Amino acid sequence: MVEIERDLEKQLLWIKHGTAEVIPKSELVEKLKNSIKHNKPLKVKLGLDPTAPDIHLGHTVVLQKLRQFQQLGHKVIIVLGDYTGRIGDPTGKSSTRKPMSEEELLRNAHTYKQQICKILDENKTEFVFNSSWLAKLTFEEVINLTAKCTVARMLERDDFSKRFKENSPISIHEFLYPLMQGYDSVALEADIEMGGTDQKFNLLMGRHLQKEYGQQPQIAIMMPILEGLDGKQKMSKSLGNYIGIDEPPNEMYGKLMSIPDELMIKYFELVSDFPPEEIAEIKRGLEEGKLHPRDVKMQLAKNVTAIYHGEEQAEKAEEHFKRVFQQQELPDEIPIFRVTPEVMEDDKVVLPKLLVAAGLVSSTSEARRRVKQGGVKIAGDVIIDANLRFIPVNESIVRVGKRRFIKLMV
RNA sequence: GGAGGAGUGCCCGAGUGGCCAAAGGGAGCAGACUGUAAAUCUGCCGGCGCUUGCCUACGUAGGUUCGAAUCCUACCUCCUCCA
Numbered sequence: 001m002v003e004i005e006r007d008l009e010k011q012l013l014w015i016k017h018g019t020a021e022v023i024p025k026s027e028l029v030e031k032l033k034n035s036i037k038h039n040k041p042l043k044v045k046l047g048l049d050p051t052a053p054d055i056h057l058g059h060t061v062v063l064q065k066l067r068q069f070q071q072l073g074h075k076v077i078i079v080l081g082d083y084t085g086r087i088g089d090p091t092g093k094s095s096t097r098k099p100m101s102e103e104e105l106l107r108n109a110h111t112y113k114q115q116i117c118k119i120l121d122e123n124k125t126e127f128v129f130n131s132s133w134l135a136k137l138t139f140e141e142v143i144n145l146t147a148k149c150t151v152a153r154m155l156e157r158d159d160f161s162k163r164f165k166e167n168s169p170i171s172i173h174e175f176l177y178p179l180m181q182g183y184d185s186v187a188l189e190a191d192i193e194m195g196g197t198d199q200k201f202n203l204l205m206g207r208h209l210q211k212e213y214g215q216q217p218q219i220a221i222m223m224p225i226l227e228g229l230d231g232k233q234k235m236s237k238s239l240g241n242y243i244g245i246d247e248p249p250n251e252m253y254g255k256l257m258s259i260p261d262e263l264m265i266k267y268f269e270l271v272s273d274f275p276p277e278e279i280a281e282i283k284r285g286l287e288e289g290k291l292h293p294r295d296v297k298m299q300l301a302k303n304v305t306a307i308y309h310g311e312e313q314a315e316k317a318e319e320h321f322k323r324v325f326q327q328q329e330l331p332d333e334i335p336i337f338r339v340t341p342e343v344m345e346d347d348k349v350v351l352p353k354l355l356v357a358a359g360l361v362s363s364t365s366e367a368r369r370r371v372k373q374g375g376v377k378i379a380g381d382v383i384i385d386a387n388l389r390f391i392p393v394n395e396s397i398v399r400v401g402k403r404r405f406i407k408l409m410v
Numbered sequence: 411g412g413a414g415g416a417g418u419g420c421c422c423g424a425g426u427g428g429c430c431a432a433a434g435g436g437a438g439c440a441g442a443c444u445g446u447a448a449a450u451c452u453g454c455c456g457g458c459g460c461u462u463g464c465c466u467a468c469g470u471a472g473g474u475u476c477g478a479a480u481c482c483u484a485c486c487u488c489c490u491c492c493a
Contacts, residue, residue, distance in 0.1 A: 240437075294446050
């Protein structure tokens with residue numbers, strides 16, 4: 001049984017919190033009023049590209065907001081863009097992608113579902129493929145669709161206009177992407193579409209098309225874009241600056257500790273589950289110098305890690321971090337490497353070979369470099385000789401840099 | 411159909427006959443410092459051997475040359491303009 005939160009003001013407060021933009025606010029109020037009046041949940045849509053089923057913290061910003069919608073009694077629909085995925089959201093580099101196999105698609109969808117349900121309530125979330133309506137469109141219907149938007153309008157989109165001015169290529173099929181995404185909203189009769197601020201154009205296209213098809217236009221709700229570990233570019237898998245929600249606790253905690261200090265508050269706001277008042281307090285504390293940035297960041301790291309791995313694991317990750325990085329001691333669990341004949345010569349282990357074989361470095365050249373830089377230790381001693389041959393001692397620890405260890409077994 | 415332009419290392423981007431494994435930036439890695447895997451500074455940053463050496467690499471395939479990322483030919487891919 002659906003239970004919509006009856007208090008309009010409360011709903012508004014929750015919904016608006018943390019958003020970058022809501023377009024238009026007035027219609028949101030109307031929709032909410034209606035929904036309360038008829039006890040009818042709003043359909044909140046989010047589109048995802050099914051090619052990379054690896055959810056990272058950047059995605060969770062929007063997902064958290066969706067969870068709030070669920071808690072308010074609304075309905076969340078996740079659109080897996082198997083069809084839009086063939087185009088890829090235009091960036092200027094993509095060309096048409098090969099359609100994914102059924103099998104691959106289902107596998108990705110499954111992974112997605114699993115990951116998304118770490119945040120959303122599985123029972124209240126509907127998953128759909130947009131091929132289920134897009135694939136059925138006849139060419140005539142596609143023509144009709146394209147007739148509903150002018151080129152001038154399309155060129156308003158940031159990256160299109162930029163590319164157009166720069167004389168860089170824009171393929172016709174790229175124009176189809178916003179139209180397809182917008183048509184998803186038509187097909188679903190979405191009330192609200194969520195996205196990052198970079199989705200503004202696409203979300204507004206949804207509104208436009210819904211009007212064209214005689215529907216109530218959806219509300220576009222945009223969340224801020226979360227910067228990745230480098231602190232500059234948006235978090236994305238292809239840039240390698242992401243924190244995946246499936247990553248092991250130690251990894252997650254450590255990565256969170258490596259975000260630039262300036263980004264901490266934003267992370268608190270967008271990916272932690274600290275309440276707004278507390279975040280405000282932390283912010284003040286930092287500004288006044290009462291709080292130590294490191295301690296604050298540790299709080300953040302622990303909190304976020306706990307969301308995905310539970311308190312206990314988060315606690316452990318923190319212990320691990322303190323021990324390994326603050327006290328420069330050894331972690332409690334070190335992968336074991338069994339000494340094999342291929343890393344040996346004359347009964348001695350050849351260091352570069354060992355490092356490569358154990359996966360601590362990617363080539364012998366790199367192994368030599370690390371040694372020259374003083375980054376390699378055996379049993380706590382810095383190694384100077386890049387070609388070191390040594391008789392392996394059972395359980396001795398080989399370390400490269402701060403983060404990579406193995407325990408030797410003879 | 412015609413004219414012109416582009417293709418460089420993980421990414422961006424300089425380089426138009428030797429001093430180029432290729433400037434600079436970003437990312438990454440190591441070290442120092444610290445308050446953390448922040449910031450800052452220094453170094454490294456194709457592979458193999460390691461003191462000078464070899465191999466692979468500047469869209470692809472050939473060619474000119476003592477010597478080519480750089481010149482020529484063909485091809486591929488892409489872009490712009492004109493029609």
